[in-house]
Amino acid sequence: MNRRKLRQAMSPWITAGGFFAVWEVACLAFDIPQSILPSPTDSVKAGIEFWPVILSASMQTLYTTLVGFFIALVVGVALGALVGSSQAMYRATNPLLIGFNSVPKVAMVPVLVMWFGIGSVPAILTAFLTAFFPILANVATGIATLEPELADVLRSLGAKRGVILRKVGLPRALPYLFASLKVAISLAFVGSVIAEMVASDGGIGYLLLTASSSFRVPLVFAALLVVGVLGILMYVIADLIERRSTRWATRGGGSL
Amino acid sequence: MVNTLPPTPEEPASGGQRPFVELTDVSLTYGDFGEGLLALKDFNLSVGQGEFCALVGPSGCGKSTTLKLVSGLRQPDAGGVIVAGKEVSKPLKIVGMAFQNPTLLPWRTSLDNVLLPLEIVDPHRRRFRKERARHVERAMALFDKVGLKDVADRFPWQLSGGMQQRVSLCRSLIHEPDLLLLDEPFGALDAFTREDLWDTVKALWEERKFTTLLITHDLTESVYMAETVHVLSARPGRVIHSQRIPAHLRRTREDRFSPAFADTVHRLRQHVGHAQENPS
Ligand SMILES: Nc1ncnc2c1ncn2[C@@H]1O[C@H](COP(=O)(O)OP(=O)(O)O)[C@@H](O)[C@H]1O
């Protein structure tokens, strides 16, 4: 590895390190009390002190996020294929979908609680509701933007709708799908955490809420750091899957 | 200007061959909400079995629309379309098509792109897996014929435009169609590649004699390739002039520089000019 490559590989770490260094120094220099802004070391200390709590909360959040995300994936791909494979369907459902997408999903949490009570179900459903729209929209776009000439070639071979969808539509939608997964998993995560803050008895969101209401500010920040790290982790996983599966979409090169 | 040209064929088209494609008094309007766009009107065209014919005409006059009618992708509002003795009422399965855009699937290798029609079209579809080896052999033979070497395992985005178009051509021929429809397939290529491909397509046609309709805006191309050239009027399109091109005019590349060849192109050019100035 030459110097330039090394520098490129290191740059995200250096940026992050710099960010925390500035934060730490600022806390020390201005003597900011822990109850307002704990330094990174304080936060990490709190994290270590309370690790069993944080770990189980993270697991709970990861669980609700992944379950919600998985449902979103299945529903999003199925509906996306349905909407994308016919112009009439696209026209008919578009306004409804846009309207649905404009409703802030947090606003639906109280309704979900009303229906399902406090627990992981509202969090899972919120994750699902926030995540499924970008998946649906992207899959539909990928399928609907099939070149008309290619559609002609296939139709003139007597291809049925289902065959076109399987052989061309879905593979064509894959890069769109994977691009949306990165967005969707982050959204699912945000949805989970928010729902947990409103209507749960576990998870990072719940931990955030209880810690802040008892003024354990370092613990709040420790939880926030964990949220950030988990977010990055999920993004990276989605990105890895994307790169492996659709090399052709980036013409053999990598993407970020 | 030479505006006195009669709108009827100067020389008889399809010399005595049985017509394979026949469009009679065809009209087609796009759009259904009153403000429709009349693309073709009283369109008549006859292409003999095994004939190579070219359609030339102003942009937007309905050339691609004609191919859609012939392939059964669209039905006419009026008039009849007959292919291989049968009224066309749904997409035909005996056609191969190639366009200006190669439209290859980027996630498939060249070989798998070429095999795609066999995975879709009956009767090959059912026994595709069993007969794959035989199909691969055929595809390789086609690659060879169109002058492609070592492309089978490469992806379309690893190929030049000319190579992609050759692969596209192989895809349009793999299922041995009786009718080949080419919609400006050479339009986006550089001059040298284009001229190479002319000879490739010509050689393939000489060998198999599939009925071919070539759309082009290049008159040299039309005269060099086609036995009959049809000139279309501006929209709504119809054939205003058909001309047979004698075989001796266009045997080799050098023939394209002969005075007789230039003269033929020139005459066609006048008809096209006539079409542009006087929308029917
Ligand atoms: N699907 C369509 N819907 C509406 N108008 C169309 C459609 N396809 C073609 N047209 C119009 O019909 C006319 C003929 O089109 P086309 O056959 O593609 O012309 P060209 O001779 O250039 O191939 C053009 O004016 C074009 O804009």
Ligand SMILES: [Mg+2]
């Ligand atoms: Mg066209």
